[in-house]
Amino acid sequence: MSFPRKTHWTREVTAELDGKEVTVAGWVWEVRDLGGVKFIVIRDREGFIQVTAKKGVTPDPVWNIIPTLGKEDAVVVKGVVKASRIARAGVEIYPEELHVVAKSKPLPLDIWGNVETDLDTRLTYRSIDLKRPENSFIFRVESEVLRGIRETLYNHGFIEVFTPKIIVTSTEGGAELFTVQYFERIAYLAQSPQLYKEELTASLERVFEIAPAYRAEKHNTNYHLNEFISVDIEEAFANYMDVMGILEDVIVNVYDRVNKYFGGELRKNNIEVRIPKKPFKKITYDEALDILEKRGLKVNWGDDVPKAGMEILSEEIGEPFFIIHFPTDLRAFYTKPLDQDPKISESFDLVINGLEIASGSSRIHEKEMLIEALRKRGLNPDNFASHLMVYDYGMPPHAGWGMGLYRLMMVLLKRENIREVVLYPRDRFRIEP
Template identity: 40%
Template sequence: MVETELGEWRRSHYSKDLDASMEGSDVTIMGWISSIRGHGNITFLTLVDKMGAIQVVAKKGSSPDDLVQSISKLKEHSSIGLIGTVKTSEKAPNGIEISPKDLRIFSSVEKIPPFDPHAKTVKNIDTRLEIRAIDLRRNALQQVFKARSNVLKSIRQYFYDHNFTEINTPKMIATATEGGAALFPIFYYNKEAFLAQSPQLYKEQLTMSFEKVFEIAPIFRAEPSRTNRHLSEAISIDFEEAYVDYNDVMSRIEQIIKQTILTMQEFSKDNDDVEFTIPEISDTIPQYTYSDLLEKIQATGAKSQWGDDLYPAQLNKIGITGFYFIKDWPVGPKPFYVKVS
């Protein structure tokens, strides 16, 4: 009977650790089955782990008969562990394959998901969300998560390299941070509280002791909007620095953006199957004053007045795209953010 518990088994190698120099060695591998097919007395399966994939070939005469039979009954997405021998094979995708000697089935699939794990796109979003954990096994989606992880790591490292202290501020607060219109109310025991919109006030206080602080954490904004600029929940990259002005802040932001793009370019070189576009950036991010842009927008016939917000569609119309800074805003619309000059 095939064991179904991990027991004393532990992975000895990831797929990427295996190569032809290990021929004849016994290894313990674990992962999920992305494909399986039988040809007479032989069953081929591809086992996927965090680092890649490896071919497993269960053949009568080379592996125990009961093991070959158990493997032949497995379905895609089943989670298993194998002890087997490394063998070289010119036909195998990586030049090697595993001849199994023992098997443990941690999770056996009864019904195969209604989409191909190798598919780049799946149209039915409801089906995907119902089994999101399986949907995320598709490489196209995994690349997004891995790229995001690399970017966050790079940004954190930037702050550490520039002597910032990482902080964690409360996400349940008693009063609004930036005005009450965009707050999610919650019950905190017998009192009303809110999900934090921003760590702004905490950052400002902490610079009095630490001078330079940063936080990468969720923010919550109850703004009913269908644009990708107004998510109800998002990850915000916040920093605060003492003894600087807004010019220094813009310089800091520019450095972070450039490092992020460089990180993405390096990720793309190592992963030639990425499906997202990496934005380009000029040597220096251009800066515009609010007054100059408003004048150009008004010249297009727009009814915008002094103090109105500037919208992406208006800016695109006058050729302002990509990365840019808008400075010297009027105090009225943004009193919380704008310092009188």
């Protein structure tokens, strides 16, 4: 099958191209037949464009194809741009060629907004569900979010790395692991790149990774998944306050970029992106517990702050904020205690709209202290021998954080369920498509 190559996205066809020839490609959204005039609305990833055919003006081969078109047929149209006061976008295309490159059967769910479809059905037919513009829009935004994250980190002197996802031991000592039959031995899917990124600070100094992570935990919430994208950084010669500053820059740049490129579309859907102001407010773990107790939620010292507590704190503070200085025993073994009070750690969580988005800390960089921390948690240092070896050769003080990309997307786009911002989510009940 021969057809001309696409030259323009629909959003690029503007009145400034009046009289120019373009080729667009996409899917038939709507066909309206008014007798001597026929309108075809074509959708691509970036939006919609109207194609206007007039009897006696449009070439006969094109005119004769139009009545055969069905919704979601994939088409390529070559034609001349005409500025129009009537067309919704202020512009239309007069077709010279129309190629039907794939026919579509009736869809198993409605993408035009006439019939509401439950999320489970949408996920079963995910590739079709993404034809709905408001759903595909999520992933256009997500791509720009990733660009903003990378831009910020590169500007801070970080380099991007990729660490193994098949490992021989737990990186965090507690979370459940997915097992993998790795030839003659058992291995595991990585929960995070934590130990690798710490080791890399001894050579590459500032590293980041954006990659899948896996947790075999039997959650059944709107904000947990078993496979997710984790954004991780680690910085040498730095502490938890330093990397909190990096995290602030990442969040502010992301919000700024999304507002710049997608603000208009978001406002059409009643979503306002408020760019946070730096520095973000910081409250200690003890202060957080005091606020919650005054609001009627008692959290025992040493317990983690529950989701309901995060929501109350967000109501109280009203903007992104950090909780700092968690109890040392509450955090992973590599978390550095405060020098003046070892019961408390140099740690933090970032909370936005009642959801923990990121978690980080200063790390222990002294080998004997790390071995003691492992033993205190019932972990065998021998299982971490290859990691501990690095600490014999000039391991610098270092700090870092991990951020859940999908959680950030949830709060940014104000979605109620994390599965809406994942192309093909994986949880304890869903492993296809």
